[in-house]
Amino acid sequence: MKVLGLIVEYNPMHNGHLYHLLQAKKLVNPDYIVAVMSGNFCQRGEPAIVNKFARTEMALRNGIDLVIELPTVYAIQDAGGFAFGAVSILNKLNCVTDFVFGSESNDTNFLNTIAEILHQQPKKFDELMKLELKKGYSYPNARKYALKKFLNLQEEIIEKLEKSNDILGIEYIHSLLKLSSNINYHTIKRIGTNYNDTELKGNISSASAIRLAIKNKLDYTSSMPKVNIEILIKEFSEGRGPIYLDSMEKFVIPYLRTLKREDLEKIYGFKEGLDIRFIRAANMSGTIQEFLENVKSKRFTYSRIRRLILYAILNMKKDFIELSNTFGPQYFRILGFTKKGKELLSNIKKKTEIPFVSTASNYKKILEKILKDKDKDWKINPQLYIKQFETDILASNIYTFFYPNKLNRKSGMDFRNPIMLE
């Protein structure tokens, strides 16, 4: 049995994503396709344009059989944390045979070489890293320069380390190595525009460009499968989107104004003076955009600053993220499945070491049951399981409040059943 695993955000799912899915299918010829997908907040540190269930429906309607949520604690981390969480899920599912990811360079050997270095952490490389960080570079830039020196790389090659998909790709392989995973991985050349491109281009545009087009009321319809446009339009017309980080402005900035240095110091990632910068910027800024600009420096990317906002809002303390990055996800949250996906689910449910949770209403009961089950070697940390799950619930409850339609702003999205596509 061949099972293809994918890691996606689908924010929203567009023609480029569909092309990637079809190529991956052609390459692997799988019996089933599983996608690990971000929930209501994404890796750029922003709320998703529509909620995770709407995006799950897009995935299922376009050929994915099973969608599992990447817990928020991973979904809003940098490439390393994101990749580790997502790859851990693919690995822990105990059925995924092949993993395919997009790559700008499509140079699997090169990506593998880099990942091996990150995995082995040779002393000399570590020293180079420290040196570059000391110069004030952001983490990804410091790593780029350290690798350049370590491998004595040409300028053209080093450029591969600047592309979003390749950066993620390296981390995917790095995580597979860490987990000693048997999953085969393949890359597919990314077509069309760059991840960060903000302009619509023909029928393959980036998700960023599509989100911006929606914000500016431009026509984005040539960039997405028809069924996904219908889903978007349904969400928008029922007042459940679009949501942007800007939508959360009146929450985020006053919230940050209430925090003191000692509060931020407990939150993950607030080092290198970021606590002071955040508090000062919150007090100086009238908009999120101003806030980001007021915090920004050579050392801190916008994505990192946005993610830190979310860590603060979701009260994600250091030990929570560090434990999560050590032990991996503690559950599989099922967001949706097709008929085939259901088949796959019943096949694999017996083989996993962490439980499947299909709705928030019984996640604690599942944990209790699991802990009593002596026949099976469950690998669960109960505290972490609860904290990860409750962070997902909180993320949804905050997300929901920024729906344009006030009638939809109730909490409790996580108490609904997964999407079942017959």
Add this chain to the structure above:
Amino acid sequence: MKVLGLIVEYNPMHNGHLYHLLQAKKLVNPDYIVAVMSGNFCQRGEPAIVNKFARTEMALRNGIDLVIELPTVYAIQDAGGFAFGAVSILNKLNCVTDFVFGSESNDTNFLNTIAEILHQQPKKFDELMKLELKKGYSYPNARKYALKKFLNLQEEIIEKLEKSNDILGIEYIHSLLKLSSNINYHTIKRIGTNYNDTELKGNISSASAIRLAIKNKLDYTSSMPKVNIEILIKEFSEGRGPIYLDSMEKFVIPYLRTLKREDLEKIYGFKEGLDIRFIRAANMSGTIQEFLENVKSKRFTYSRIRRLILYAILNMKKDFIELSNTFGPQYFRILGFTKKGKELLSNIKKKTEIPFVSTASNYKKILEKILKDKDKDWKINPQLYIKQFETDILASNIYTFFYPNKLNRKSGMDFRNPIMLE
């Protein structure tokens, strides 16, 4: 030298307030008039419609000589805490000879009788109070019924205990008794509409009615002195108002959703299951109005619920409010003065036991200086001084963010100088 003291909110200052001021002046014939005024948040648990400096200007332009801020910790408490803070300031100023307050009943003897009971706390009355509270009545209602039984009062007389100004009046006298103050107090019959009336009525309307008229874009101009209308229009046209609790909806509800029971338990006033009610209501509600309705019960008034929202947002813990209610305000924050007010200030500055602070930029330095001054018997609790002042600053920083004009949303209102009217 006669100094008249008043306690006001001026949210906004209208003809009824002006009438009260003129009557008080006629009654006392003072050399100077001092007003203790709420800052950016008021006793009903709501942000003021325009900020404290705009409202200070209204006061000064209409005959008040000196405006001192009632620290937030008192301004947003129930009648007891509000009165204690405000009367303490009048008393600590060490120069106020006469205090005049509005009263629906205008029955000073009756108000005094009740205040004496509250002050003496006879055992039998205490028992009656407990009995009524047990029945599930809100605190003001329980007190009303206990007093009725204790004094064997007629139904008509008991009605006096239901009027906002009389309730406050009793607490003012109660506080004067507690502080063994020498200030003479007088009542003035309140004219026109009730404090809570929401309809405009001739040229004497309630502040609630005026705020509502502004919200609904109705003509409120016959209800206010011309100069105050000009101040309001200036504030609105420059995008610094009007502000309502509704304006803070996108902050308040998601903020409450982030809190856990153990967080709310530390905050003042979250007893009798209010923590659970708050969390549930925050998750169920899409608007502030819905939230208030979802928390409401016979036991909890809307004002109390709104005040509790502010305690949570401003992180006002139990011991902070309790210490404040024991030791009183730790500083006089000068919001503004006229030429005459300046004269008065230089007269009284030497006689007080707590310091005057005229801008936030040096409030800590003032404290240090004060603590070193061995010649004078300063009565300051340094921790409380800092906490009270920083709560005022935080209240302003949050308030400011809800200005309609984004360009005005910076923090730091408290760093400006007082208003000086030549």
